[in-house]
Amino acid sequence: MVKFSKELEAQLIPEWKDAFVNYWQLKKHVKKIKLARKPKHVPGSNCDFGRSVFDPVRFLVGRILGRTTNTGNKPDIIQVKSKISVGEEEEVQEVYETELDQLFSEENEVKVFFEMLDDELNKVNQFYKSKEGEFLERGELLNKQLQILVDLKRLLSDRRRKNLPPTLAAAAGSGFLSRSGSSLGQNSDFSARRGQSSKFRNRGSDHRCGGEEGRHKGEEGGGGDENRYSGEHAVADDSGGDVDAVGGIGDEQHKKKEEEEESMMMNRKKIECAEKMIRGRLWSSTEVYPCSKPTGIKARMCVSDSFDETEQVSDQQTSKSYLKVVRRSDFITSDKVVRIMDEVECLFTQHFANNDRKKTMMFLRPRRHKDSHMVTFFVGLFTGSFVTLFTVYAILAHVSGMFSPPTQAAYMETVNPLFSMFALLSLHLFMYGCNLFMWKSTRINYNFIFDFQPATALSYRDAFLVCTSLMTAVVGSMVLHLILLSTGIFPRQADFIPGILLLCSVLLLICPLNVFYRPTRYCFLRVIRNIVCSPFYKVLMVDFFMADQLTSQIPLFRHMESAACYFLAGSFKTHRYETCKSGKQYRELAYVISFAPYYWRAMQCARRWFDECNIDHLANLGKYVSAMVAAGARLTYARQPSQLWLVIVLVTSFVATVYQLYWDFVKDWGLLNRKSKNAWLRDDLVLKNKGIYYGSIALNFVLRVAWVETVMKFNIGMVESRLLDFFLASLEVIRRGHWNYYRLENEHLNNVGKFRAVKTVPLPFHETNSGR
Secondary structure, eight states: OOOHHHHHHHHOOGGGGGGSOOHHHHHHHHHHHHHHHSOOOOTTOOOOOOOOTTHHHHHHHHHHHHHHHHTSOOOOSEEEEEEEEEOTTSOEEEEEEEEESSOOTTHHHHHHHHHHHHHHHHHHHHHHHHHHHHHHHHHHHHHHHHHHHHHHHHHHHHHHHHTOOOOOOOOOSSSSBOOTTOSSOOSOEEEOTTSOEEEOOOOTTOOSSOOHHHHHHHHHHOOGGGOOBOSOOEEEOTTSOSEEEOOOOOOOTTSOHHHHHHHHHHHHHHHHHHHHHHHHHHHHHTSSGGGHHHHHHHHHHHHHHHHHHHHHHHOOOOHHHHHHHHHTSHHHHOOHHHHHHHHHHHHHHHHHSTTOHHHHHHHHSOOOOTTHHHHHHHHHHHHHHHHHHHHHHHHHHHHHTTTSHHHHHHHHHHHHHHHHHHHHHHHHHHHHHHHHHHHHHTTOOHHHHHTOOTTTSOOHHHHHHHHHHHHHHHHHHHHHHHHHHHHTSSHHHHTHHHHHHHHHHHHHHSOOSSOSSHHHHHHHHHHHHHHHTTTSSOOOHHHHHHHHHHHTOHHHHHHHHHHHHHHHTTHHHHOOTHHHHTOHHHHHHHHHHHHHHHHHHHHHHHHHHHHHOOHHHHHHHHHHHHHHHHHHHHHHHHHSOOHHHHHHHHHHHHHHHHHHHHIIIIIISOOOOTTSSSTTSOSOOSSSOHHHHHHHHHHHHHHHGGGGGGGSOOOOOHHHHHHHHHHHHHHHHHHHHHHHHHHHHHHHHHOTTOTTSSOSOOOSOOOOOOOO
8 A cells, every 4th residue: 555655745746845735744743752752761660570360350440440431522632723814915814723722741742743733734725725816816807708708709790690880899998898687707897988887697606507597697688789898808819919909889881891891800800819819718727726626635634644643642632623623724615716617617618619518528628548558559569560670671681781882872872861860750759758758757747838738739658659650660661662672673663662751751740631640740830830930939938849859850850951852853763872962052051951950949049038138048049059150160070171170170069068068957957056955956856866866967968978979080881880870869869858857847846938927828808997
């Protein structure tokens, strides 16, 4: 059976860990109470006179007297009183304080224990109240926003049906609609500039979804076109940036019909944009909810478990009295958050899911991997297939002599670029799957940080499935290509196989059908677009994180260049492989490809500096500029080996490496803090074993200096040279996957990127003062 401490540790939320009960500190005080109860040894007090014939009689009388004494009601030996205190921000808070009505033999230790217990109970209670208040406020605001959206859609529909001027009124005032008898509000009154008011129906205790009565009331209270809107309704554009005015309702019947239709279309697009924003806000409102109640339940279990051990050493029944107070605390009894969540699900079901609760659950609740066993089965199947095919390939290549001197050059030029490209991509997917597994195991909320929807985000099983299936297809194509070449069957058509594999991969990536993780594929393409078009798009966490991945895949881009030239220049027909590498454009394009990932990342830093005016982003930009200079120097030295270029490579690479190591350890990982309570690490750590962090620092240092191999001229053959290059490229991908975990851990704990300064999705309608 798993110990409670292990279970609690597994369920701790790193971002909220300070709000959990400090169970381990309470256990330490229980041990102090145990030590205080041990009788002190007095010399000569251990006199034993042996057994007596009266011992059974004494035992029997003691049992009878004990039963008689215990039949009465024992008075409470502790009293937990509730007091009102004023917090730091002059907020009135209810706190609990325990008074001992009976002396203990170890009074000082017990008193300290109850003081700590009171502090922990008050901490959990106050934290829950603060979070509860945030969720209630967000829920009420969502109701108001959704009410505005529903009324705007209804009015637009009525105008279109009656062929009236479609423009919506840009009003001034409270910023909300004036409509009586609506079925969607909380207990809110909205003042209108024209003196009208709207009193939304109070849901009261009926917070469940499915009230036909509420819908009928809403229909009865509507005023049709006689309703007027007060307030300024601003709708954000599709990029989530600045807000635009919805339009103005007025008597514009003199306009032409074409202008009315155009205006109608514009308003409909803005309403669709507002609907999209509210849908996102509805989903984000459910993000942290599952953590609130378990926190309270675990707090109660902590108190109960501590009391159990305290009673064993103090022979006093104290838990019942204290747990009565715990059960009456807000984090146990309050159901306000549950009611708000039911309210959110009800509104979503009515207005976004056509009263289909299954659609609501699919959108608001994270996907449960019911098919996890099936995915695991296919991962194992593809892994076995990959190993088998690779073994067959190695045997066939050796038997057919494809790597012998007469044929190895032609074969390597055909196979190496494409195989290396897919192999590096598969390795990166494998490392990403490992990242997902570790983030999930250590409760790092990567979906929230990356703004992924749990219903469509990849799990670590999915990542492993994509990785193994891709490599199985690649190795299978290599085996088929090798068989056709070695047997002489269709030798000319055999060279089409790598091109067909590449073409199928591109088509699958852009396939519009909802197959093979379409949401993930389209999200990937959208992120790549944002990166390539830097700095014209606002930089999100997922954008710069993906751009960092690209800086570790420069060899993959070089292989893509070789493969593209091989097929576009027709080298697969003529087998003149020097056509590409001898061309001037090919050589110049190599510099562009080597610089591009660093350039994109530098432009992202420039955009973030422009948006946030933080000088750290300019310093980060300098890191990528130094990497560009070092990459250019190494590329030039590989083509023009000389003593001068060797010195330039050593200097530029050394500066870039020191720059990168500093940023990795200090900025990205938040380590090497001399004042930290964890020596040369940081105060907050997810992993308990500190040695893992020190080992990771050493590993990252070793992998960062792998560039030294580029300046060392090894006298090796063509095949060995290609294998060495692939091995070094693989080490960089492994280093990046290793870097990913600690970067996101630091972001989760400390929000170093400031991407979660605002944890809620923006809403389309803003409230402004009327000025009266």
